Amino acid sequence: VSFARPSSEAIKGANLYVSGLPKAMTQQELEQLFAPYGRIITSRILCDNITDGQKSCCTTTAATTAGLSKGVGFVRFDQRIEAERAIKHLHNTIPEGATEPITVKFANNPSNNAKALAPLAAYLSPQRRFAGPIHHPANRFRYIPLSPISRYSPLAGDLLANPLLATNAVNGTGWCLFVYNLAPDTEENLLWQLFGPFGAVQSVKVIRDLQTNKCKGFGFVTMTNYDEALVAIQSLNGYTLGNRVLQVSFKTSKCKS
Numbered sequence: 635v636s637f638a639r640p641s642s643e644a645i646k647g648a649n650l651y652v653s654g655l656p657k658a659m660t661q662q663e664l665e666q667l668f669a670p671y672g673r674i675i676t677s678r679i680l681c682d683n684i685t686d687g688q689k690s691c692c693t694t695t696a697a698t699t700a701g702l703s704k705g706v707g708f709v710r711f712d713q714r715i716e717a718e719r720a721i722k723h724l725h726n727t728i729p730e731g732a733t734e735p736i737t738v739k740f741a742n743n744p745s746n747n748a749k750a751l752a753p754l755a756a757y758l759s760p761q762r763r764f765a766g767p768i769h770h771p772a773n774r775f776r777y778i779p780l781s782p783i784s785r786y787s788p789l790a791g792d793l794l795a796n797p798l799l800a801t802n803a804v805n806g807t808g809w810c811l812f813v814y815n816l817a818p819d820t821e822e823n824l825l826w827q828l829f830g831p832f833g834a835v836q837s838v839k840v841i842r843d844l845q846t847n848k849c850k851g852f853g854f855v856t857m858t859n860y861d862e863a864l865v866a867i868q869s870l871n872g873y874t875l876g877n878r879v880l881q882v883s884f885k886t887s888k889c890k891s
Contacts, residue, residue, distance in 0.1 A: 648675075648711040649869070650720060651741040655679065655705045656732040667729055668709045672716025678868075679707040708741055708868070741869055808836045808856040809863040814881040816840065818848040828870060829855045833862025854885065 655664065665677050681703055711717045717740065725738040813825065825838035840853040857863040863884070871882040 647740065648714045648717040649741040650709045650711070650717050650738055652707045652709060652736060652738050653705065654732070654734055654736040655703065655707055656729065657703050657705055658731060659703065659705075659729075661707075664707050664709065667724070668711075668720050671711070671720040671723060673712035675710045675712055677707065677709045680704045680865075808858045809860050810885045811855045811857065811863055811867065812852065812881075812883050812885040813855060814852045815878045816849050816851055816853055816880075817876055817878055818851075820849040820853070822853075825853055825855055828875075829857065829866050832857070832866040832869065834858035 650668075652664070659679065661677055661679050664679060665674055668674060668677070709717075709720070711720065721738050721740075724736065726735045728735050811829075820840055822838050822840050825840065826835060829835050829838070834857060836856040836858055838853065838855050841850045842848060843850050855866075857866065867882050867884070870880055873880050
């Protein structure tokens with residue numbers, strides 16, 4: 635993971651979804667492939683389920699006890715123009731060590747409609763998959779916050795290394811996500827559109843002021859699968875929706891339907 639800080643708000647919409655990667659490709663090699671096109675903020679390769687509580691992203695080796703690469707990754711550039719450049723030069727090309735062309739496209743853009751999120755849904759399956767390190771700084775809203783600034787912090791904490799940290803997010807039938815910094819006019823259908831492309835959504839709830847019936851700034855989304863919920867968090871946390879930066883995380887107490 636690169637720890638360079640973004641230069642401006644142009645970071646919005648600069649996250650790329652990459653599929654068809656060689657199973658032997660490491661995270662370092664992924665960065666080397668994309669580095670000529672701009673400054674990389676974060677990168678990760680998704681891997682199969684893990685054992686013994688070890689980390690789940692493929693880093694320096696392709697096949698480790700942390701699991702095998704699924705050939706799917708994410709690369710977040712400093713600026714959108716850099717991401718566009720990478721798409722132009724790498725989409726449908728065959729990297730070294732590969733036999734098939736890779737797909738490079740924008741991961742999502744919550745400011746647009748759900749069609750922009752659809753590419754992420756293509757690789758999800760019932761198999762457990764993880765999207766790299768998750769940081770869990772100090773608790774404020776009784777959920778495990780994933781502040782965008784955590785992208786630049788050392789990987790001191792890892793939710794996946796201690797799954798018990800997210801245990802309370804289970805509401806009996808799914809995983810409950812806390813969505814913060816929603817606009818007052820937010821409706822439930824917006825949450826369906828944002829989270830639906832990542833997997834099965836059981837329910838959504840916008841918390842409203844009893845007098846004005848306006849959104850109080852937060853809501854909840856219950857997803858069936860942990861893996862899909864985790865990818866949704868990694869992809870939507872820190873994105874700008876309208877003029878607001880969303881905070882998305884596992885909730886540490888049960889969702890109320």
